[in-house]
Amino acid sequence: MTISGGRAERTVEGGDRHGGRHLDASRDAALRDAALRLLAQIGYDRLTVDAIATSAGAGKATIYRRWSGKAELVVDALLSHKPHLEAPDTGSLRGDLRELALRASAHTGEPLDSSVMVGLASALPRDPDLRAAFEERLVEPHRRVLATVFERAVARGEIAPVANVDLVVSLIPALVLYRLLVQTQEIDPAFIQSIIEGVILPLVLAGPVSLQSTPTH
Amino acid sequence: MTISGGRAERTVEGGDRHGGRHLDASRDAALRDAALRLLAQIGYDRLTVDAIATSAGAGKATIYRRWSGKAELVVDALLSHKPHLEAPDTGSLRGDLRELALRASAHTGEPLDSSVMVGLASALPRDPDLRAAFEERLVEPHRRVLATVFERAVARGEIAPVANVDLVVSLIPALVLYRLLVQTQEIDPAFIQSIIEGVILPLVLAGPVSLQSTPTH
């Protein structure tokens, strides 16, 4: 049982085997891809190990030779998933945000981050490992990119320092998730445009809250 | 088969039966309550008919005598669910929003709307009936209350007419859903307070976007 500690990484580990055929690394990738693809399509709860194997053109034994089950495979697939990391730098906050919008709405054929988000949603509250991987590979990268964009806008003197950055940064993903999940509508460029022009920019351009003389009562 | 058309409403229908014991209306309510309670606890996908029956102290046959299965029962339970409908009217926008925040964070023992929202999330994209009921009983009432609050603020001259009301109104539920689902954190009063003071009020108090001279490039 050469199971490594934290994460499930066995493939091409150069372990203590003495002979016989090696694990085929291409099978790892195919299975992880299939897992993410199906996850985005049907969601975590309805995802079955059989479907992943079939979709990858593999046998179930090939899966269980690598992972202990669906949960571990999906977590590993998420951790192997490399999203867009570089923050755009067009020279203006509006331009940067528009660039991010383009990325988010570009259907690249790859399993869309947002679809994976929706597919995982229901399982997150009850699986800490899943939630951690989700946080590390989907939420945090997006948060970092957005935070960078705002930092640069501040450095340019374009906007005043944002008081509650975490809250402002969560506005876009929150509205995207809400639209996908609750409103069951597409994320088209017009929608993201309206978020940028109608919420984000007014909020950060207005500067700190003026807190008018409205008595708090 | 006295199945009515659109919605599943059979109980106390005074149908064409000629003798025998009547359907017990208290069983309807108990089963609907149990369905919503379990839905909020474990989510739609893991919800089982057996669990609903047991939780309500009923037999499965009692369920199938009324509904065709889990989907129809949950939809009916949602449609029977009556949420808070009255918009608060404290005299100020901030006061009204705070009042709404109090409601949202008050754990009344009844299945929380937000928990039901989370529990339904994964099933919404694939069940139109479920989505329609969800929209009618959870999303739209909250939207209407919020819209009313903003309308009154405009009528008082407290704020300028909000350009994109639908977007602004979806900010609170979107951020709440995001916090519950993605961040897996409680909806405490401080969180809602930060939404109100950090997002909503700055946004509507700032008035229409000034659209600074930043060139669109």
Place this chain on the structure above:
DNA sequence: GTGATACGGAACGGTTCAGTTGCGGAACTA
């Protein structure tokens, strides 16, 4: 070569769940 192991595929037992049926008893109509 020889033995060990991975591969896709199929089959198997075990578990969970949906939906149905039968039981004894209760509640209703006629």
Place this chain on the structure above:
DNA sequence: TAGTTCCGCAACTGAACCGTTCCGTATCAC
């Protein structure tokens, strides 16, 4: 009273899925 239907409860069938174990074949170390 007699007949009908609901009630909780339990048992049952069939389907879906999990995880394991084979098979025949392919690929590796020695």
